[in-house]
Amino acid sequence: MADSRVNVPAECRRGEPFEVRISIRHAMETGYRTDAVGKTIPRDVIRRFTCRYNGDPVFAVRMTQGIAANPYLRFFVTARESGTLDFEWIDDEGLRGTAQATVNVS
């Protein structure tokens, strides 16, 4: 786990929204599938995703098995000052994943 790809623009203008794209490698196991011997594979999906901008939460997602495997998100954050975007997510097994991106505001 903890495998992801983040994309933010190289430079952002102060006060303007910029695009953030993240894709996380996660099976998002629905809990409806069975294995080869007919045993149910327990659900394991990312429950919560948060994005912080210099510590302040700016975007969050509550997910269920309705989100496709390897969740992809594209959203917009308003540029304030240079700093970091911190992404964090946690799944049913309690596994936590993180990612970080640098924001350059001009």
Add this chain to the structure above:
Amino acid sequence: MRPSLPPERNARRQLLRGAAALALAAPLAGLASRAAAQTLPDLPALTALLGGRVPRWDRLRLEMPLFADNGQAVPIHLAMAGPFAPGPTVQAIHLFSERNPVPDMVVFEFPTPPLKVEIDSRVRLAGAQRVIAIAVMSDGATFAARADVEVTIAGCLDAS
């Protein structure tokens, strides 16, 4: 004047005319059904979220492909027209599915009032259905949008 056509040519002509009329009528019928179908599906989670509020059907936009070959990953595009601040801003956008085992699929939250609301992601769909998006504003107002999707191979089912 043209000489009269042999009967088989005439029949073909009428067929073409009929097809043209159908092609014209189809979008009109689509419009009518869109106007009539602004009712919300009877989902407990959706009813609970609205709590008696009646959402408006403008501003919020939900775009999904008309035909999703594979229900395991169907792209969604959500957008809401601004401006927001200093007026009411978006707090959350909920996505509801009519046929999935978990009807309240996902909630996008905005802890900080956003300047631009545009979200893309991918969802799972268990068969052809209507997907509803509900945006909840900071003043309690709600906006709704819908998308109808045909799904060829359903996602989130049993072992497949």
